[in-house]
Amino acid sequence: MKIAVPIKFVPDLVEELTIDPNGTALDTSWLRLIINEFDDHAVEQAILLKERGGGEVTVVAAEAEGVDDFLYTAAAKGADHLIKLTGDFGSGMNSHAAARALADLLKDSKPDLILTGVQAHNDLDGAVGPLLAELLDMPYVGYVAGVSSTNDKAIARKEYPGGIIAEMEIKLPAVLGIQAAEQPPRYVAYNRIRQVMGTSKIEERTITALDLSGGVTASRMFQPESSQRATILEGSPEEVADQMVGILKELGML
Amino acid sequence: MEITLSPLSPSVSKTFYASIHEMLDGERIRKCLQCGTCSGVCPFGYYMKYPPGKIIGTLRSEVFDLVMKTDSMWMCVSCSACSAFCPTQIPITAALMTRVKEEMILAGNVPAELQTALRNSQQYGNPMGESPRKRADWTTGIQPEINILGKTRQPVDVLWFVGDYASYHPRVQSATRALAKILNTLGVNFGILGPEENSDGDSQRLAGERGIFEMLAKKNGQTFRKYKFNKIVTTDPHAFNALKNEYPALGISYPVQHFTEFLAERLAQIKPLLKNEISAKIAYHDPCYLGRVNGVYDEPRELLRSIPGVELTEMSHQRANSLCCGGGGGGMWLDGFQWEKAHVRLSEWRVKEAISANANILAVACPYEPPRFEDATKTISSASHLKVREISELLVESMGL
Amino acid sequence: MSQDIFVVIEHLRGQVADISYVMLAAARALAQGTGGKVVAILLGHNAQELAGNFSANRVLYADHPALAEFTSEAYQVTLASLIREQSPRAVLFGHTTIGADIAGGLSVKLSLPLVSSCRTLNSNGKFVCQICGGKIMAEGDLPSPTALVTMAPGGYKLEEGQSDQAPAIETTAIPSLDDLRVTLKHYIEPEAGDVDIAKEPLLISVGRGIQTKDNIEIARELATALGGQVSASRPIVDQGWLPASCLVGKSGKHVRPKVYLALGISGAPEHVEGMNESDTIIAINTDPNAPIFNVAKYGTTADIFDLVPALTEKVKQAAGVS
Numbered sequence: 001m002k003i004a005v006p007i008k009f010v011p012d013l014v015e016e017l018t019i020d021p022n023g024t025a026l027d028t029s030w031l032r033l034i035i036n037e038f039d040d041h042a043v044e045q046a047i048l049l050k051e052r053g054g055g056e057v058t059v060v061a062a063e064a065e066g067v068d069d070f071l072y073t074a075a076a077k078g079a080d081h082l083i084k085l086t087g088d089f090g091s092g093m094n095s096h097a098a099a100r101a102l103a104d105l106l107k108d109s110k111p112d113l114i115l116t117g118v119q120a121h122n123d124l125d126g127a128v129g130p131l132l133a134e135l136l137d138m139p140y141v142g143y144v145a146g147v148s149s150t151n152d153k154a155i156a157r158k159e160y161p162g163g164i165i166a167e168m169e170i171k172l173p174a175v176l177g178i179q180a181a182e183q184p185p186r187y188v189a190y191n192r193i194r195q196v197m198g199t200s201k202i203e204e205r206t207i208t209a210l211d212l213s214g215g216v217t218a219s220r221m222f223q224p225e226s227s228q229r230a231t232i233l234e235g236s237p238e239e240v241a242d243q244m245v246g247i248l249k250e251l252g253m254l
Numbered sequence: 255m256e257i258t259l260s261p262l263s264p265s266v267s268k269t270f271y272a273s274i275h276e277m278l279d280g281e282r283i284r285k286c287l288q289c290g291t292c293s294g295v296c297p298f299g300y301y302m303k304y305p306p307g308k309i310i311g312t313l314r315s316e317v318f319d320l321v322m323k324t325d326s327m328w329m330c331v332s333c334s335a336c337s338a339f340c341p342t343q344i345p346i347t348a349a350l351m352t353r354v355k356e357e358m359i360l361a362g363n364v365p366a367e368l369q370t371a372l373r374n375s376q377q378y379g380n381p382m383g384e385s386p387r388k389r390a391d392w393t394t395g396i397q398p399e400i401n402i403l404g405k406t407r408q409p410v411d412v413l414w415f416v417g418d419y420a421s422y423h424p425r426v427q428s429a430t431r432a433l434a435k436i437l438n439t440l441g442v443n444f445g446i447l448g449p450e451e452n453s454d455g456d457s458q459r460l461a462g463e464r465g466i467f468e469m470l471a472k473k474n475g476q477t478f479r480k481y482k483f484n485k486i487v488t489t490d491p492h493a494f495n496a497l498k499n500e501y502p503a504l505g506i507s508y509p510v511q512h513f514t515e516f517l518a519e520r521l522a523q524i525k526p527l528l529k530n531e532i533s534a535k536i537a538y539h540d541p542c543y544l545g546r547v548n549g550v551y552d553e554p555r556e557l558l559r560s561i562p563g564v565e566l567t568e569m570s571h572q573r574a575n576s577l578c579c580g581g582g583g584g585g586m587w588l589d590g591f592q593w594e595k596a597h598v599r600l601s602e603w604r605v606k607e608a609i610s611a612n613a614n615i616l617a618v619a620c621p622y623e624p625p626r627f628e629d630a631t632k633t634i635s636s637a638s639h640l641k642v643r644e645i646s647e648l649l650v651e652s653m654g655l
Numbered sequence: 656m657s658q659d660i661f662v663v664i665e666h667l668r669g670q671v672a673d674i675s676y677v678m679l680a681a682a683r684a685l686a687q688g689t690g691g692k693v694v695a696i697l698l699g700h701n702a703q704e705l706a707g708n709f710s711a712n713r714v715l716y717a718d719h720p721a722l723a724e725f726t727s728e729a730y731q732v733t734l735a736s737l738i739r740e741q742s743p744r745a746v747l748f749g750h751t752t753i754g755a756d757i758a759g760g761l762s763v764k765l766s767l768p769l770v771s772s773c774r775t776l777n778s779n780g781k782f783v784c785q786i787c788g789g790k791i792m793a794e795g796d797l798p799s800p801t802a803l804v805t806m807a808p809g810g811y812k813l814e815e816g817q818s819d820q821a822p823a824i825e826t827t828a829i830p831s832l833d834d835l836r837v838t839l840k841h842y843i844e845p846e847a848g849d850v851d852i853a854k855e856p857l858l859i860s861v862g863r864g865i866q867t868k869d870n871i872e873i874a875r876e877l878a879t880a881l882g883g884q885v886s887a888s889r890p891i892v893d894q895g896w897l898p899a900s901c902l903v904g905k906s907g908k909h910v911r912p913k914v915y916l917a918l919g920i921s922g923a924p925e926h927v928e929g930m931n932e933s934d935t936i937i938a939i940n941t942d943p944n945a946p947i948f949n950v951a952k953y954g955t956t957a958d959i960f961d962l963v964p965a966l967t968e969k970v971k972q973a974a975g976v977s
Contacts, residue, residue: 013788013921014378015385016944026791030387034377096762096769119755121788121923126771126805130759139728139836140760143752143906155840159906160667160752161929162853163845163899168726171836177756179906180893187369189359190376190465214762216770218784218793224946230938230954237961244937245969247953251935253857253881253914254973366894367867424941424958590867632964 001055001149003046004111005079006102006128007039009064010120019221025092026122026221033064038117044181045147046115047078053149056080058111060102062093068202069193075200076188082200087207094215095123099131101207107136111173113154118142118177125215133175141168142177271313274353282344286310292336292346297578297603298329301596306336306346309354327354328365329592331600332460332583333542338574347460347583355462355584371587372463379452379470380418381587389416390448392427396434401445409482412437412444412516413508415497417490418453419621425628426621429644433489433513435655436646439527440520444487450477454493456500456543461584468504471496475506485509487516491544491620492582498548512544514619514645518553521560528652531563536648537613538566539604539627540576541620554619557645561652569607577604581622601630605637615641617648656800658691661746662711663734664698665753667725668842671705673909673932674749676816678806679710681776682747683815685797688778689744695822696746698722698733703824710818715825721832727756728837735764736830742801745776750805752906758805768798772924775810785809788923789946808928809950845900850884852901856913857883860903860930861891864919864940864959868896873963874918880970886910888926904929918959922947939963 011017011026012034018027046057058081059074061067071082085101106114114136119127133140145165146157149172156176158166170176233243248254274280286307293305303326304312312318321327336346344350358364364372374383393400401410414437420430437444452473459467478486486508488494497510517524536558544550551573558564571577578585580600585592593599605627608616616627624642631637643651660682665672675695682693692712697705699716700723706714715737721729734757738746746761748754750772762769775783776797784793785807797804852858859878861871871885878885885901892902903910905925915933920926922938922945930936931950938951939959948954955962 011787013790014383015387017787017790019791026787095759099763122786123771124784124786124793126759126762126769127755130756131763134760134763140756141727141837142756145906157843158752161672161906162908163902164667165843166724167840167843169838169840174836180889184366184893184895186362187359187364187372188362189356190372190463190469191356192360192465194465214766214768216768216782216795216798218795220794222792222794223790224785224792224949230936230948230951232943232948233953233955233957237957237965240955240957240962241966241969244953244955244966245973247935247937248881248914248970249973251914254970590869593869629960 001049001053001113002058002109002111003049003055004058004060004106004109004114005039005042005046006060006114006116006132007043007070008036008062008098008117008120008128009033009067010036010122013121019223023220023222024218033066035070036117036120038119038178040185041181042115042117042178043074043077043079044183044185045178048182049113049147049149050078058083058109060085060105062089062098063087071202072193072196072200073188076192076196077186082202084202084204085207086204087210089210092212093210094212095125095128095131096214097210097212099128099135100211102128102132103135105205113149113172114138114175115147115178116175118144118179124218127177129175129177136173136175138174139170140175140177141170143179144176145180146182147176270318270357274349277349277353280349282342283310283313283350285342286344287342289341291339291341295335295339297331297333297335297600298596302326302329306350309350321354322357322361322363325363325365326595327358328368328584328588329595330355330583331578331580331585333578334547335575335578338546352460352462356464359462365588365591367590368461368584368587371584372458372461372466375453375455375458375466375470379473380422381453381458382418382422384422386449389421389451390446392421392430393434396431396438398438400434402448403445403481404448404450406445407481408445410443410445411484412442413478413481413483413486414444414446415454415486415488415493416446416451417488417493417621420489421451423621423625425625429621429624429647430489432644432646432650435650436517436653439653439655440523445481445483447477454490454496456492456496457582457584457586459496459500460582461587467500471501471504471506475501475504478506478508485511487511487513489513489621491541491548495543495547512550512619514544514554514557515550517649518556521556524649525560528561528649530652530654532561532648532652533563534615535565535567535613536615536617537569537608537611538617539569539579539623540573541618541623542576542578542582544619545576546574554645557649558617561648567611567613569604569611571607577607579604579620579623579626581626586622599630601626602634605630605634605640608640609636614639615643615648617643617645619645656742657744658689659694659741659743660686660689660691661694661696661738661743663696663746663748663754664705664709665749665751666699666702666705672749672751672753673813674751674754674806674808676813677808677811678747678749679816680811681806683710684778685745685776685780688780691744694743696734696737698730706824707821708817708819709822710816711822713823713825715827717827717829719829719832721835724839725753726835726837726839727760728835729832731757731760731764732830732832735761737827738765738767738801745797745802745804748803748805750807754805758803762803767801767803769803770798771805773804773806776804785924788921789927789949790944807924809931846898850900852884852886852903853908853910855884855910857881858886858903858910858912858914859883859916859918860886860888860920861918862888862920862926863890865891868894870960871896873960873967877963877967877970880967880974888920917947917951918963920947921945922950
């Protein structure tokens with residue numbers, strides 16, 4: 001079983017986000033990037049599948065600050081191949097362009113299963129997974145928490161609201177959008193990552209041109225207005241607690 | 255709890271036993287008397303399936319894999335009490351417990367809470383996962399303004415290594431601001447690194463993440479080299495320990511003092527400023543990495559004694575025999591785990607000792623402690639009168655700043 | 656090429672999902688500008704009666720056994736032929752476990768532009784999307800010729816998409832649905848015996864800010880004092896600290912209690928869509944910029960570990976007095 005996991009880095013929401021002077025994009029000068037949480041789960045799910053049934057895991061990422069460390073971490077967890085897409089992304093990257101670049105790369109290596117995070121918080125033109133599936137003429141099922149597979153099919157547990165799970169059978173090759181791995185992403189000792197840095201190679205593939213079509217451009221970006229915001233209760237914890245008791249009484253909860 | 259090791263993790267082999275003997279003083283482990291003192295003095299020794307003495311036993315009988323299959327190792331708070339009382343003087347904490355934790359981490363046997371703190375340390379340079387850009391936010395409003403070296407690039411006498419909890423934790427920030435006011439009042443020419451400061455990494459090291467410790471130390475070392483200063487003063491005993499005993503081996507060597515030592519040297523200047531009486535019976539808690547590990551017992555007490563109205567009292571565990579607050583060696587990030595296992599908090603035990611000593615203030619000198627002990631006073635009914643104060647906070651109160 | 660707005664109705668096991676009404680309301684706003692009609696697209700099997708309360712000019716109904724329950728491929732194949740044939744101005748999908756599974760594939764298959772995570776659509780043809788965990792809004796012109804849009808909840812009230820007058824239903828032709836690569840095996844019910852948080856009038860919900868499994872106890876104590884139940888956001892359930900039946904959000908339950916008290920929840924859209932219909936939301940989060948404060952009526956940046964125990968005490972006192 002050949003498993004490919006395309007991952008992406010997203011702005012870290014721990015930092016305050018600001019809009020660039022043109023008002024159309026995030027200000028990248030202060031941006032810190034971090035692995036998309038769902039992609040981290042996709043990597044974990046791929047490793048779990050490999051541990052259970054054997055196979056080869058390839059993790060693919062577009063170049064960004066911190067990506068090398070993440071790829072080596074994936075290798076330390078058990079990923080076999082690491083690929084970094086490089087190129088001039090100055091004109092911006094969107095999910096459509098990323099999906100096309102990935103389809104180009106993966107159409108030759110022909111993975112049986114592609115796992116990717118079900119979404120990323122900065123997708124403005126949809127998640128990469130469903131786009132990639134269609135480009136490779138593979139079926140797609142998203143919001144998956146739990147996968148098992150045999151040679152020619154996968155059983156995915158798709159999560160619906162209300163705790164209902166649908167067991168979907170999907171003919172391989174296929175793309176699955178991972179909502180959560182069967183266990184939280186495992187911890188890898190930093191020294192093990194450092195060891196892997198000496199023994200694993202990140203293969204670089206250059207993307208010559210990005211095709212952004214199918215995506216959208218924002219003419220304005222802004223932060224939600226403060227008028228929509230909550231009435232903030234101020235004071236010491238005791239004082240705030242008093243105000244809350246008052247509110248709960250007013251609402252008839254006390 | 256029985257742990258299933260990840261199939262990808264290498265089996266723990268005899269090489270581990272060999273490797274710990276290769277360490278400095280590791281040879282002493284062979285001389286272990288199996289007297290059990292270490293397990294007796296260990297605050298969680300009664301609970302651990304394999305307390306230190308038994309671990310050495312498993313190494314001798316080549317069944318060390320048994321240790322790796324339990325998670326009771328994560329009860330160790332690296333307080334170094336075992337090392338201090340070992341009649342054979344085996345450096346148990348450094349040579350054995352920390353190494354076992356390293357093996358646990360390599361094998362992927364890491365409680366979830368600890369994983370989060372370690373990931374945060376790697377990603378953000380602090381275990382809480384706070385924004386590095388906000389590391390100096392606590393300085394807002396302090397006059398004269400605190401010198402952040404990356405902004406002013408002025409040479410200073412003292413580089414104040416503020417540390418994680420002192421920078422970010424809302425309760426501890428009040429102590430940090432107090433120390434800043436004292437330094438300003440004393441006219442100390444000092445600066446801080448602010449967003450360029452990274453966690454000292456010592457607790458991560460003692461929790462078995464040597465790799466992250468080295469990464470953080472390297473980053474701090476590179477930052478130190480950018481600026482001119484004569485010495486480093488730390489808020490945190492763990493940072494003090496790292497800079498004094500661990501960083502030099504990585505080529506990062508500077509004169510370093512804990513803030514209580516630094517202030518005690520200036521007692522003649524401080525004494526006349528202590529105008530306000532604090533009429534209280536104070537018990538001082540010796541932090542493991544200030545007292546037992548680095549021998550600083552008297553300076554904090556001298557500072558407290560110089561405050562008019564203060565009467566010092568001692569708790570039953572004191573000085574070299576001090577009782578850990580429970581936050582060391584990763585304990586800060588294993589609170590839920592340890593509670594779930596033992597249903598005991600060392601901080602609560604300690605607060606009860608302060609009450610038995612008739613104290614109405616528990617004085618501390620480590621940023622881990624104000625929140626830990628204050629939480630404990632809230633759950634112990636007889637502790638409602640007990641206040642937890644950092645030494646700087648008491649000095650500032652007496653100075654009327 | 657028409658100026659109509661298509662709404663792909665979502666339903667699961669005989670129940671129309673709330674998002675369908677949100678989309679109908681959004682489509683109405685957009686259609687006012689384009690001058691087109693609101694067309695509800697209903698895919699199912701013996702499911703006409705679901706359309707009874709749609710606020711739509713008409714319903715296009717595709718009936719086939721393979722469409723009885725949602726599967727991505729059958730939906731995509733059916734919708735592709737419909738969209739190709741009728742070229743509406745826009746097609747709205749839920750930004751949900753259903754809509755987000757199929758909109759992307761159709762964007763590629765039909766070479767049509769896709770806008771995702773949209774919150775509102777205006778009569779002047781502008782979209783407003785919510786990205787970056789709710790911290791950033793992105794506005795732009797709806798792309799041509801046919802814009803595919805996934806809609807997140809929050810911008811419209813359900814009632815705006817409902818009507819007393821049943822719309823006209825038109826049955827549409829179905830392309831071949833043989834040889835499908837995705838099939839539904841069966842549904843697995845949530846574990847029985849768990850409390851149904853969707854039925855509770857008061858929820859104390861915990862998020863990442865609670866830090867440890869052990870700390871959930873302070874939420875439980877408050878819930879006991881108030882007579883409510885504890886629920887959670889995704890990370891808490893992923894850690895295994897609370898069962899999946901406690902999960903509020905996109906992949907969990909959609910709840911509408913009288914009071915929803917959020918402890919240490921940042922308010923990512925995936926969580927918010929499960930709780931923003933609550934009567935009163937009260938949020939406690941130390942980050943003053945947390946998006947949860949955009950949906951909460953009351954908020955505080957006090958530390959949960961100081962505030963919640965104090966609140967529990969006061970609630971107990973107040974309950975004792977009355």
